[in-house]
Amino acid sequence: MTRLPITGIGVIAPGAIANVDRFDTSGLSAHTAALVRDFRAKDFIAPMKMRRMNTLSRYLVAAAKLAIEDSGAALPQNTGVAVGTAFGPVQTSVDYMQEYVEKGASLAPPQLFAESVANAPGSHVAIEWNLRGFNITITQRESSALAAAMYAASQLMKGTVDAALICGVDEVNEMLFSVLDRIGALDDSMHRGMVIGEGSAVLVAGSGTRKPYAWLSGFGIARDTTASISDWGTGYESVVGAMKAAMEDAEIDSVDAVYVSSNGSPRLEALESRALDALFDSRVPRTATKQVFGEYAAGGALQLVAAIRAFEDESLRHVLVNSISAGGGIVCAVVSRDAA
Numbered sequence: 001m002t003r004l005p006i007t008g009i010g011v012i013a014p015g016a017i018a019n020v021d022r023f024d025t026s027g028l029s030a031h032t033a034a035l036v037r038d039f040r041a042k043d044f045i046a047p048m049k050m051r052r053m054n055t056l057s058r059y060l061v062a063a064a065k066l067a068i069e070d071s072g073a074a075l076p077q078n079t080g081v082a083v084g085t086a087f088g089p090v091q092t093s094v095d096y097m098q099e100y101v102e103k104g105a106s107l108a109p110p111q112l113f114a115e116s117v118a119n120a121p122g123s124h125v126a127i128e129w130n131l132r133g134f135n136i137t138i139t140q141r142e143s144s145a146l147a148a149a150m151y152a153a154s155q156l157m158k159g160t161v162d163a164a165l166i167c168g169v170d171e172v173n174e175m176l177f178s179v180l181d182r183i184g185a186l187d188d189s190m191h192r193g194m195v196i197g198e199g200s201a202v203l204v205a206g207s208g209t210r211k212p213y214a215w216l217s218g219f220g221i222a223r224d225t226t227a228s229i230s231d232w233g234t235g236y237e238s239v240v241g242a243m244k245a246a247m248e249d250a251e252i253d254s255v256d257a258v259y260v261s262s263n264g265s266p267r268l269e270a271l272e273s274r275a276l277d278a279l280f281d282s283r284v285p286r287t288a289t290k291q292v293f294g295e296y297a298a299g300g301a302l303q304l305v306a307a308i309r310a311f312e313d314e315s316l317r318h319v320l321v322n323s324i325s326a327g328g329g330i331v332c333a334v335v336s337r338d339a340a
Contacts, residue, residue: 001249002157003215003339006308007208008071010063012036012200013302014293023174030186033172034197034294052111053124054092056085059200060121060169061128063298067165068129071208079207080133080161081122082152084144084168086296088118088137091173121169133161142261143323144168145300146331149203150219156206163207168301169200183230190264190291197294201301203308214308217318218250218334224271227328232267235328239275242330243320250334255284256316259307261324262288263295272324304333311337 014034025031036059041050044062053061060083068075096112114120119137126135134155138147145168152164180186180196187193205216222242226233247253258280261272276286289306290297298305300323307319314337321333 001153001218003217003336004153004156004205005208005212005339006203006205006214006216007210007212008067008204009213009305009308010066010068010070010202011302011305012039012059012063014197014199014297017195017294020177022172023177025177028178028181030181030188032188032195033177034195034292034297035172036199049128054089054115054120056089056092056169056171057115057121057124059171060167060202061124063200063202064125064128064165064167067202067204071204071210073207073209075129075131075207076162077130078133078161079131079163079165080152080155081126081131081135081165082148082167083119083122083137084146084148084300085118085121085137085139086141086144086170087176088139089116089120090176091171092116094175122167125165125167133164140329141325141327142295142300143325143329143331145298145304146321146323146333149216149304149333150221150331152205153216153219164205166203166205166301167200168298170198170296170298172196172198185265187264192264192266194263194265194290194295197297199293199298199302201298201305203301203305214311215336215339216333217336218246218248220245220249220332222330224328224330227326229327231326232265232271232324233328234271236271236274236278239272239322239324239330240279242332243275243279243322246320246332246334250318250336252318252334255318255320255334257285257287257310257319259303259319259321260286260288261322263290268324272322304335307335
């Protein structure tokens with residue numbers, strides 16, 4: 001594919017994995033998460049606008065503001081917005097349904113309903129900067145952000161937009177945390193399950209005045225048909241196929257590092273490790289960012305940001321980023337240091 005420049009980065013990230021103090025976890029098995037701390041939405045968003053946004057939308061608008069400022073240029077009006085979110089505004093949906101049950105449909109706050117849909121954060125971004133290009137939100141669990149990046153790249157290469165914001169956003173809330181805990185998906189040690197995280201990350205692609213951080217150069221997708229709806233499968237050949245497709249799309253035959261999808265879940269660990277061993281030798285370094293940011297953090301976009309910033313090490317030329325979803329979705333991306 002034609003390589004696409006990344007000229008701006010904005011991040012609202014968790015500081016570290018720590019004990020959850022946002023809600024009571026005393027009746028659960030897991031007690032830790034990667035939470036955003038000391039975030040002040042008013043530093044990024046005008047008060048009247050902020051009141052119409054839930055936490056998810058505030059995270060995304062703040063990260064978008066940072067990314068656009070970082071790019072050093074006003075965005076063209078036809079800029080597109082592609083958002084990945086693993087679960088969307090779960091807490092807002094819970095809040096709305098509680099109001100609906102207690103007060104009835106006529107008295108339930110309409111603003112809560114408007115913010116309960118997954119594409120609300122992306123809509124706020126487009127409204128804030130008057131962006132008239134495509135506006136799409138993808139929910140594909142762990143692969144959401146890379147799927148959004150792939151869509152944005154396809155539209156940039158077609159010429160339907162001159163620039164795109166590639167976004168990821170997620171939040172940790174009591175409902176999501178308790179459900180994942182009760183199905184055995186969470187583990188504070190990250191040996192028998194994941195630790196979840198939150199935050200937002202936005203990349204400006206195809207526009208900007210600064211020297212690009214890196215270039216999006218290839219994508220590959222596949223489906224593991226052995227996976228269940230809420231777990232990973234054993235079809236490592238599908239992961240190998242997606243990694244190969246991304247490298248072929250980037251017109252390269254090797255990479256200098258792999259940013260893995262690994263999150264502590266044993267079946268994912270076994271699946272991805274077998275695929276990596278089949279395609280690469282042991283000299284290719286593997287980096288697991290979810291040990292820092294948690295799973296779902298920014299819909300996986302923080303993993304992509306970390307890979308892009310890795311090019312500050314000038315020995316790297318190409319980095320492969322893997323995103324493997326429970327349920328069988330696989331998206332892989334190659335980011336490169338240079339335009340060719």
